[in-house]
Amino acid sequence: MTPSSRRITLPDLASAKQNRRPLTMVTAYDWPTGRLVDAAGIDCVLVGDSVAMVVAGRSSTIPATLEQMIYHGEIVARAAVRALVVVDLPFPFQHLGVRTAIEACARLLKETGCQAIKLEGTAGQADVIRGIVAAGIPVMGHVGLRPQAVHQLGGYRMQRDIEQLTADAKAAADAGAFAVVLECIPQQVAAAITRSLKVPTIGIGAGPECDGQVLVLHDLVGLSLDHVPKFVRAYADTKTSIADALLRWRQDVIERKFPGEMETLG
Numbered sequence: 001m002t003p004s005s006r007r008i009t010l011p012d013l014a015s016a017k018q019n020r021r022p023l024t025m026v027t028a029y030d031w032p033t034g035r036l037v038d039a040a041g042i043d044c045v046l047v048g049d050s051v052a053m054v055v056a057g058r059s060s061t062i063p064a065t066l067e068q069m070i071y072h073g074e075i076v077a078r079a080a081v082r083a084l085v086v087v088d089l090p091f092p093f094q095h096l097g098v099r100t101a102i103e104a105c106a107r108l109l110k111e112t113g114c115q116a117i118k119l120e121g122t123a124g125q126a127d128v129i130r131g132i133v134a135a136g137i138p139v140m141g142h143v144g145l146r147p148q149a150v151h152q153l154g155g156y157r158m159q160r161d162i163e164q165l166t167a168d169a170k171a172a173a174d175a176g177a178f179a180v181v182l183e184c185i186p187q188q189v190a191a192a193i194t195r196s197l198k199v200p201t202i203g204i205g206a207g208p209e210c211d212g213q214v215l216v217l218h219d220l221v222g223l224s225l226d227h228v229p230k231f232v233r234a235y236a237d238t239k240t241s242i243a244d245a246l247l248r249w250r251q252d253v254i255e256r257k258f259p260g261e262m263e264t265l266g
């Protein structure tokens, strides 16, 4: 299917669910990856707070700041001309009350030019989602494994409390979220939640029956240097390509084979 030339909208995502067209979302944090993800016809580009781990080498997403999300979000929102650009609300703004959360989301929307924000939360954050949506800011929910709560959850592990998962996803949708990310939950639970919600679910480590799938770009292209979760499929081995190119270039310089005639200007 050829990607459409206009920007993906919230109604497009809703009709994808109705028409059972699988949705795609991939992270991007900078100009080249934003452009590549966009050009590939991916529906949503996520400027995830995973930037703290993937790009900055931190051990969790907790250190990501609002300023950093604005910095990366602005670059990606300029790079992506047709995908819906979603920027993560960093910890702990969704826990600081409706007004503070709206202020932070408004900054993300105004200063990046993105189309929506994503926030991690349980049913306890439903009022915050409702307030942000009432302010005219589209919200994507994120339930299940919430990486910002990694210490409370005891690690990056599968979430199995069916009642809580179901209540959290329903609360996000009822509060006005236009889609809900389901991270690391059993596939039968994800399937049941997907059937019960009117809005699309986007899964990561949640099996094939979600309305869409999301992956971290660096995992997808084999560029992640640390642990890669079991739910990832790498479609390229970029890490090896880069390491090999660097070794070859270094050797050429040492052997005075670079620059050659072709790369010499005069």
Ligand code: KIV
Pocket (backbone or CB within 6 Å): 027, 046, 047, 048, 049, 050, 051, 061, 088, 181, 204, 214, 215, 216
């Ligand atoms: O920050 C992120 O990249 C995410 C995805 C893993 C869904 O939240």
